[in-house]
Amino acid sequence: MAQIAVIHGPNLNLLGARETHIYGSMTLAKIEAALVDAAGAEHGLRCFQSNHEGAIIDFIHAAREWADGILINPGAFTHYSYALRDAIAAVKLPTVEVHLSNIHTRESFRHTSVIAPVAVGQIAGFGWRSYLLGLQALLDHLHDQKQP
Numbered sequence: 001m002a003q004i005a006v007i008h009g010p011n012l013n014l015l016g017a018r019e020t021h022i023y024g025s026m027t028l029a030k031i032e033a034a035l036v037d038a039a040g041a042e043h044g045l046r047c048f049q050s051n052h053e054g055a056i057i058d059f060i061h062a063a064r065e066w067a068d069g070i071l072i073n074p075g076a077f078t079h080y081s082y083a084l085r086d087a088i089a090a091v092k093l094p095t096v097e098v099h100l101s102n103i104h105t106r107e108s109f110r111h112t113s114v115i116a117p118v119a120v121g122q123i124a125g126f127g128w129r130s131y132l133l134g135l136q137a138l139l140d141h142l143h144d145q146k147q148p
């Protein structure tokens, strides 16, 4: 049984309503429902979205008390938030970074992730399924870590 903190960064609350050609037509609520479904009864998820850097950092700090790992789409914070990166490094929870779009084929400012160096890995470009792939990767990683 793993407890996972699922975090969505700024503007992701608009998913499904705008820019569907880039981010798809799934709403955040539908993505979260798919994640809960994939986690099944075996794993617990707590989902959080905020447009505020400090609120996300507070949630990460609090996750130290209950979570085994973090699944995060940091949104645009990916590209410049050293504060978010430091928070992830500080709590030492295995973290998987996910993106709906392939950030490496888009504008050059999106090619850099300041989060990636403190993450177990990154999944980008598979639309809402990036979250599913990221959850599976995180659960597998946590499972592997438990082996003697």
Ligand code: CA2
Pocket: 010, 011, 012, 014, 015, 016, 017, 018, 019, 023, 073, 074, 075, 076, 077, 078, 098, 099, 100, 101, 102, 103, 110
């Ligand atoms: O591809 C991703 O998942 C991103 O993290 C999405 C961020 C973007 O800044 C990153 O470079 C890549 C933007 C999220 C904005 O989401 C919207 C959703 C609907 C309408 C407008 C924005």
